[in-house]
Amino acid sequence: MKQNKYDDPGFFANYSQMPRSTGGLNAAGEWQVFRALLPELKDKKVLDLGCGFGWHCRYASEQQARSVIGVDLSENMLKRAREGTSDPAIEYIQLAIEDINFAAEQFDVVISSLAFHYVENFELVCKKVNHALKPGGSFVFSIEHPIFTALATQDWYHDENGNRLHWPVDGYQDEGQRTARFLDNNVIKYHRTLETHINTLIDAGFQITRISEPQPSKEVLEEYPEMKDETRRPIFLLIAAVKNS
Template sequence: MKQNKYDDPSFFEKYSQMPRSVDGLNAAGEWHLLRTMIPALKDKRLLDLGCGFGWHCRYAREQGARQVTGVDISARMLERARQTTQDPAIEYLQLPVEDIDFAEGTFDVVISSLALHYVAAYETVCRKVFDCLTPGGTFVLSVEHPVFTAIAAQDWYHDANGHRLHWPVDQYQQEGLRNTRFLDTDVVKYHRTLATLLNALIGAGFRITAISEPQPAPDVIAAYPEMKDETRRPIFLLVSAVKPG
């Protein structure tokens, strides 16, 4: 299954109004840690899987990347990315993440931000990323945390007055498809345990170098108070892995 909700006009409009869609990386609660996991990019060739509006692609060029390729399944997302990118060294390709087929050693760095929990063939993507990286290359990815994806409802447990009491975790070991709601739309996501997420990288040949379960930076919470409860449970998992060589 290759899901493309972002080309639905109503969903796209709602997504476009989210803080990280309007204000970019500075409104992403995990960015302060994710950027520390990305290696030095000067003169590097970078691939962004699920590039969306192209925020990470443009950041890579600001950091001196030589060539950047962004891949996304959504025509609407890529249209916005191209409108906001005036740089011939950035190429955008409309392609499902799991269909990438780049030659061995094409890239020095591959990143994927909050895209792979929508992809059924996660292990396949890990192997393809390994193959298209140069020896010594780095794969940095973020996904929704397994604590967040375990229950399809993806919501807090509330008391009778609507106050958030705690985040429920159940059916953690039952991996697979979850029919969830995101921006008032039915969306398919895939729940994987922490072990599965990490072992797929190891099985593809990667050496894991860093793991993070970030909470938003204080300045982000100050700017976006609705994020204050993101300190109570992990919402994202960040992983950095290297192809030996």
């Protein structure tokens, strides 16, 4: 049974209040870097895995993508995504990421934002994405950084006065399931090393073109000063790759 916390009413209500849920892409600290990794989307067939509220799908359509398919397991997420647009170029499908089964070479671009750390079998997903991409097609995704996922606590080490001293990293080489606390709920995530992410992509038939460990921009920090500590360690890892011709 694939994890689907977003159809839990309380969890979804809390998630809906997050800045990136209310403010969209511009409220996501990593968005400007993610956008820079994307190829030209005009006239492209785009697949978004773990599309959530559909922000990236709508962006792709605004960039004149020929067609966009957004996949998400959550009924609540897709309901909100459909409410956000009536664009005929966008189709939303309720499906677990691991269960996708698209035709060979169906898409020019596959993207995913902060979803794969919830997926147990990353190797399977990479193979399915490679199958669905045209030769030379782009695969761009973001995940929680392995430094962030290594410890299930996902929290700073504090002194006796509550000051943040450092971000602890332990059990980094011990890959697998973590039970993290997110929005007052236990959430299952999967920790993988940077090595595993890179080699899994290579083995699936991709060439890595760019890696980024972004920090919030000056503009984001001015609007959300509480994010100042995000400059002290990476929270996200962004990877851009292309399918081998």
